Amino acid sequence: xxxxxxxxxxxxxxxxxxxxxxxxxxxxxxxxxxxxxxxxxxxxxxxxxxxxxxxxxxxxxxxxxxxxxxxxxxxxxxxxxxxxxxxxxxxxxxxxxxxxxxxxxxxxxxxxxxxxxxxxxxxxxxxxxxxxxxxxxxxxxxxxxxxxxxxxxxxxxxxxxxxxxxxxxxxxxxxxxxxxxxxxxxxxxxxxxxxxxxxxxxxxxxxxxxxxxxxxxxxxxxxxxxxxxxxxxxxxxxxxxxxxxxxxxxxxxxxxxxxxxxxxxxxxxxxxxx
Amino acid sequence: xxxxxxxxxxxxxxxxxxxxxxxxxxxxxxxxxxxxxxxxxxxxxxxxxxxxxxxxxxxxxxxxxxxxxxxxxxxxxxxxxxxxxxxxxxxxxxxxxxxxxxxxxxxxxxxxxxxxxxxxxxxxxxxxxxxxxxxxxxxxxxxxxxxxxxxxxxxxxxxxxxxxxxxxxxxxxxxxxxxxxxxxxxxxxxxxxxxxxxxxxxxxxxxxxxxxxxxxxxxxxxxxxxxx
Numbered sequence: 001x002x003x004x005x006x007x008x009x010x011x012x013x014x015x016x017x018x019x020x021x022x023x024x025x026x027x028x029x030x031x032x033x034x035x036x037x038x039x040x041x042x043x044x045x046x047x048x049x050x051x052x053x054x055x056x057x058x059x060x061x062x063x064x065x066x067x068x069x070x071x072x073x074x075x076x077x078x079x080x081x082x083x084x085x086x087x088x089x090x091x092x093x094x095x096x097x098x099x100x101x102x103x104x105x106x107x108x109x110x111x112x113x114x115x116x117x118x119x120x121x122x123x124x125x126x127x128x129x130x131x132x133x134x135x136x137x138x139x140x141x142x143x144x145x146x147x148x149x150x151x152x153x154x155x156x157x158x159x160x161x162x163x164x165x166x167x168x169x170x171x172x173x174x175x176x177x178x179x180x181x182x183x184x185x186x187x188x189x190x191x192x193x194x195x196x197x198x199x200x201x202x203x204x205x206x207x208x209x210x211x212x213x214x215x216x217x218x219x220x221x222x223x224x225x226x227x228x229x230x231x232x233x234x235x236x237x238x239x240x241x242x243x244x245x246x247x248x249x250x251x252x253x254x255x256x257x258x259x260x261x262x263x264x265x266x267x268x269x270x271x272x273x274x
Numbered sequence: 275x276x277x278x279x280x281x282x283x284x285x286x287x288x289x290x291x292x293x294x295x296x297x298x299x300x301x302x303x304x305x306x307x308x309x310x311x312x313x314x315x316x317x318x319x320x321x322x323x324x325x326x327x328x329x330x331x332x333x334x335x336x337x338x339x340x341x342x343x344x345x346x347x348x349x350x351x352x353x354x355x356x357x358x359x360x361x362x363x364x365x366x367x368x369x370x371x372x373x374x375x376x377x378x379x380x381x382x383x384x385x386x387x388x389x390x391x392x393x394x395x396x397x398x399x400x401x402x403x404x405x406x407x408x409x410x411x412x413x414x415x416x417x418x419x420x421x422x423x424x425x426x427x428x429x430x431x432x433x434x435x436x437x438x439x440x441x442x443x444x445x446x447x448x449x450x451x452x453x454x455x456x457x458x459x460x461x462x463x464x465x466x467x468x469x470x471x472x473x474x475x476x477x478x479x480x481x482x483x484x485x486x487x488x489x490x491x492x493x494x495x496x497x498x499x500x501x502x
Contacts (some may be wrong), residue, residue, distance in 0.1 A: 228348070229346055232348065257348045257349060257352075258348070258349060258352065258353075258496070259349060259353075259496040260349055266349045266350055269348050269349055270277075270347070270348060270349055270350065270351045271277040271280065272277065272281075
């Protein structure tokens with residue numbers, strides 16, 4: 001068993017990292033013939049995809065196409081839905097995350113998530129970032145780790161003098177960056193983002209977009225977005241899901257938006273379908 | 275169909291680029307007649323009419339910019355807008371060349387007899403017409419035909435230029451010019467240079483036709499085979 005596999009089962013956190021351009025072709029997540037059902041309804045149909053490491057992968061598609069379902073499969077958020085059933089293989093560094101011996105909590109420590117609406121805890125800015133670290137028993141320099149995470153989320157300069165203030169007192173954009181700081185504090189490898197800017201004004205959204213680009217230097221980012229221009233601006237790879245939970249096209253973002261292979265994808269991204 | 279207004283804008287853009295092309299070709303035909311016959315009045319109409327072409331060019335350029343800024347086209351739609359943006363530049367330059375060509379004809383004899391201006395210009399104009407039809411009908415085969423025709427046009431232009439220059443050199447070698455005759459020689463030199471400029475500009479019209487075909491081919495099939 002590799003170290004990567006083992007750390008899904010134990011609480012070990014990988015500390016080895018490579019830069020965005022160092023391993024351009026390494027695959028961190030791979031779906032093979034992945035099906036997801038909610039009761040009798042098939043939400044994902046035979047999805048095959050390889051998510052590259054240290055890249056931003058955007059997932060786009062019309063409402064109900066399964067893109068959020070796919071995102072939530074990656075860190076097993078769908079476990080909380082009783083009628084949800086997952087078939088096929090979804091591997092993280094070669095280890096199927098749905099194997100019986102995988103601890104979802106350990107998985108989520110390595111695969112963080114940021115949601116559509118900023119959801120800071122009703123705690124201080126400091127405690128919001130330190131929360132996950134405390135739960136996992138982190139005994140290092142907490143102040144340094146909090147500062148590192150806030151810097152990583154491009155928020156440190158704005159909050160360094162008010163770390164004891166409530167996270168809820170921040171603006172919407174700052175709250176979302178606080179949630180990103182909370183997500184990266186445990187030092188995950190992958191950050192999942194489910195429409196992270198849809199509740200923000202354009203200026204706050206553009207700050208998040210800039211941040212996503214910076215995050216990809218250290219993390220693999222998978223983002224679901226309804227904003228196709230955003231996908232075009234910020235992602236390296238784009239996956240297009242269409243109705244029926246099918247992944248219709250997955251390629252370099254420039255290729256998808258300039259010359260998609262699938263006529264249905266062309267119709268979707270040009271607004272003629274969906 | 276969603277985005278009906280956007281689709282209407284794209285359709286109108288395509289129609290109006292073709293209409294600009296038709297206007298340019300009309301002016302070009304006029305220019306060739308002016309050159310071949312030396313009809314100064316006709317030449318002036320072509321030169322003055324260039325302002326209409328420029329105005330249409332600027333209007334279409336502005337429209338392309340607005341579509342990009344406001345509608346944010348992607349994929350095939352984006353290729354249509356960017357190809358149109360480039361093609362109108364080629365059309366505007368063909369119109370500029372038409373004003374040059376119109377001014378080359380002499381009132382008494384038109385263009386040098388060693389240059390069959392109507393024939394060469396007909397070939398170049400046909401290439402422009404075919405490239406525009408390829409753009410309008412999204413016909414990739416026609417794009418390649420235009421490119422092939424340009425090779426033949428280039429050869430014919432080169433032969434015509436050599437004929438003109440060789441004729442001049444032959445006459446110069448055979449004759450000793452007196453003072454009175456030197457005026458005639460200067461006039462012949464002027465005729466030769468206008469003939470060479472005519473050939474050069476017709477060859478450039480063919481090049482612009484190939485540019486239109488190349489952008490059209492990329493627009494249709496993202497095939498850059500004809501781009502330089």
